[in-house]
Amino acid sequence: MISGARQAEPNWFHRMVARAMARRLNAFVVPGPDVARALGLDIEAAGLQVVDTPRHASVLLLVGELPEGLREAAAVAYAQMPRPRAVFATGTADVSPLPEPDVSVALDQASLATGIQELRRAFAEGAFAPEIEDFEAAVVQEDEEDEEEMDHGHMHHDHGGEGQEEESEEDQEDEPEEEESGEKEIGEDQLENFMSMIEMTEGMPASGDGLIMEWVPAPYGPLFPGLPGGLSLTFTLDGDTVAGTEVEPGIEGHIPVEILHGPVASIAERAAKLDPLTPVVYRWLACRAVEDASGAQISDEEALSRVGALERERAASHLGWAASFGFLIGDGSLSQRAAWLQLALLQVTNIDEVGLIKDEVEDFVRKALRTPFLGSKLGGIGTPEDGPEDAAGPVARAAGSEKDSRSEDPTYRNLGFYPIVRDGNDALARFRLRLEEIAQSLDLVLGAGAIASTDSPAGEASSGTGTSTVETPRGTATLDVTLEDGKVISAELDAPSTRNARLVEGVTVSREVADALVGVGSLDLSPWEMSR
């Protein structure tokens, strides 16, 4: 029996339904498909259909280690899923407060495929059971209580990736009296308690067009399909216009930068955990900081190899962004092709394979830049009210800034690097710039001639302080470390997403909700590197 079996005495009909379900497993991915792709998982190729809402999912797919905040969000999503439902963990050790996974495998494509076969068997045999267990996580109860407190008519809506109340048909059958009273309420009480729109909106602020409407808080994330997995926003909607925005700073319980404290020899391994979307960048950043502290020099070959690995990751990251952004703006073709290329690029093992994939990527970039109606969809959207002064990376460069720490790196200069800069300061400029950077990064990879990642810092580090700066796919990241007796005793990170997150309010307020989301999406925020 699976953990979320549906209550029924299994008969021939249930067995037939269970077998059909086993062949069509729909997965809601936690933290999100973007993280799964960045970790090299092709979920659909392995046999799961990715869906946009937990309501339509039969499998909750957990990808990698999840911080506490995401596990709690996952528990709420699980509670929203109709039975039969199952938990499938890939590389996730701690799943609390969720029930124990029905299938748990290692985090790689082959294990994913094997796990899905196991899951199909579990569904076919145990989707229905005479006795089932309720799922009663504290976070779900709290969420429901909050709902009840705030719930009056349509004043509060809280759906999708977040807390949700529900009752199944079985629940209703168990409580016929409550249901009857509910029906009566619709018919009579509502008429008695009818309030005019004037009464309902009395004292509320007026919209930009002078109309006074209900303002509705709408959670977007941390598991919203159109945003990066883990990113959590709350829009206050005035109709379908965003009247206010709150950004959750980072992911609750995510590994803090203090994880870098400890022996310098293994710092790269620990740094890679800081952001699952760009592990190579953080490996390099940590190694360079330690090398700066110890005064160690790396060979030209090592420097080129690091550039190759970093630029491969940048190209893959931008492709991953294009896949997510394509999904957000409804361009299915763009999204699918970008996702395929991202996975293909992450799977290459040597420089020759990069050469083989380059033509495909360039063809993709050429076609994506010629997508019809892209200008009308993205032009003028996502322009921050306060200007791009604080922005980092592609967001800044798409606003005319030449900020790019690679310009000062001799290895990059020798490879003929120049920062790509565009005007526009909107979602369209960012889209074009990132696509052009994909092609440029692959040229740099081929120029570097190697893509080996950094395993440990060079030299013998003992004591001292060091600083390193790396141009990540999202902008310049700076790390300061202090070493003592071969150990890191303090570390301070300035990550680009923290800076770009400050632009969110400016690109969302007074925008139609779709335009606001496009604005946020165009910033390419990584909630993993945002400091809490």
Place this chain on the structure above:
Amino acid sequence: MTTAIVILVLLAGAYVVAVLEGWATNGRLRPAGPALDAVALLGRESVVTRSSDRIFFEVGPVLLLISALLAAAVLPLSPGLVVTDLATGALFVNMALAFVMVALVMAGWGPDGVYAMVGGWRFLGQLVGYSMLIVMPLTAVAMRAESLFTIRIVESQGALWNVIFQPLGFVLFFLAALAVCFLPPFDLPTAPGELAGGVMAEYTGARLAIMRLARMVLVVTLAVTVTVFYLGGWIGPVLPPWAWTLGKSLLVAAVMLFAGRYVPRIREEHFLQWFWKFGIPLALVNILYVGIVLLVVDK
């Protein structure tokens, strides 16, 4: 008997359209996919949100299916294969399709969910945009046929299909048909990346199965409508008349499903702007052009 045949054809068409939609969306052609999906959905819990407006929540999906079936009732698959040949057939199609908006607003309001609600209201705005582009091209079609009987409209295309006779009207009507079916790039009420499914987000189990079936039937109905009004309906050599209607309709449905895959979703304001500022004047030009051709050239 005719009614049963038409309903069966619509359901079979909906199945094929579901297969095509899966192919368009995932790039995988799975003939058994919709059947497995349907069985799986029927076996799943049908969840009702706690503060739902139960009447709207229940009626929305059913009304969507009814409106699609009603519109199909006046569309002839062959000269003798039409549920009812109304004197106001072409207008009846328009009337039936008006209930699509009512159904989606109900489905949006019913679950008490913000994504669904925004999706429902979005479709109300969408209706404001596309409704004139359903009626006005139909006017030009009826002018040529000198009748609102749908059978007469097909017969009027014996010499030349309307897609050739009035190509502008065809393009406008086709775009409006995409908008009625809320297919990409006009999928504003469902918008997966923006509303996580919108009006469909809160439906599960059997209710979701009805909602999806209704949408597929709606696509088939609109494809048959395009066929009847612009592609000569059953007219064609060798094959039996019904086969021509079905073949053309499936082709139209396939184009409807695949066309929007290569462009981004239209922005709401642009939808209204373009359909009103450009669509309506062009529809008037089409009516004027058809009128002149009928009065001057055809005479």
